[in-house]
Amino acid sequence: RLAKAQRILSRRARRAKQEHRPLRTSKNYQKQRLLVAKLHAQVFERRRDFLHNVSTTLIKNHDFVAAEELRSKNMLKNHALAMSIADVGWRTFLGMLAYKAELYHRQFLTVDPKNTTQACHECGFVMGTAGTEKLTLADREWTCPKCHAHHVRDHNAAQNILTKGIIKLA
Template structure:
């Protein structure tokens, strides 16, 4: 091939950086990727007084202690019918045939489309949270255990809470922010963020509730505020910040 390749750069190389390793790979969807390793220094973001608590969910991907809610686009659900058609077409193709190879690529491209859109949203969301806030507080969710719930497993996988946490961890480290992970057993939804009263029970279908003190709470916003308060208490007391992940 005499002419140059049609390459789409995800980002420019740091000025003056010399690549030490170049890795060429091909994903299941047939796309070629070139990964270039360079040594560079990431500049910390300017300090800010803003702090935020983050409550992960399904209907709202995240709810912030500020009251903002980020709607969950449910990428897998939106492309579920397209994926099912591609998988049915693949199942009908004869093994070893050229048509089966083409059908397999169509299935892989649908999966890649879902994964790319999900990853793009998570990167934009986590970058925004880290740039705008000096302290980010999240909850230590047992995602692996939650996936055992057959009725919610697909939705939880699509929300990709583990990737959300991983991105927050390394971006906070890069940009000089503080990340606090509070105990998963914190009754964040059942505790009144105004007076501290804790309900005995709060069924999952109850999205709003009123405390005896008169405060009316949105379940997710109230949880995010309690998560933030717990994180600030951990920071002030110097307790363990990040629970052990297994």
């Protein structure tokens, strides 16, 4: 719906330009501009509401929450994922978790993301060392060459983040 409204806005701008009228006097353009702004505000509110709901649920249901201190600036360099990463609002979410943890008297920590996906949570072996290849984003499941444990990438990373958080807490 937003994309369609933006296309119409572009069309209105093009038409005003063809008729040699300034955009501020083009009533159709101004009406469409306000509609697009309203749709952007709705998307923003929905996203913020979702983040509030998820962060409140996490903090209320758990005494201790650990999260990666992801550097979204570095992740935005991957152009294939940049739009999705920017839309998520990771920094906003971490801020909400932090203040809600304080509000509900819970523990919240951020941990260094180094090797959280590459390390085996059972034996600590890090992929990319000892002649093994580093895992890529396409590798969703892998088997540890040292202890032969089978891992789902995201579950393994979650275990590693929790372990790092507990170590940091102690």
